[in-house]
Amino acid sequence: MTSCSPASSREKKGSFLVDKLCRCMHVHSRLSYLNQVVRL
Numbered sequence: 001m002t003s004c005s006p007a008s009s010r011e012k013k014g015s016f017l018v019d020k021l022c023r024c025m026h027v028h029s030r031l032s033y034l035n036q037v038v039r040l
Helices: 004-039
Strands: none
Touching: none
């Protein structure tokens, strides 16, 4: 059981990082879209 603990925690960390990355990409795309609208 103890050997499974670090794996699960690592998985949680990975999913958390992926979620953060997705959010950052979403915000970035939104900002670029707003910039395009402002330019037009």
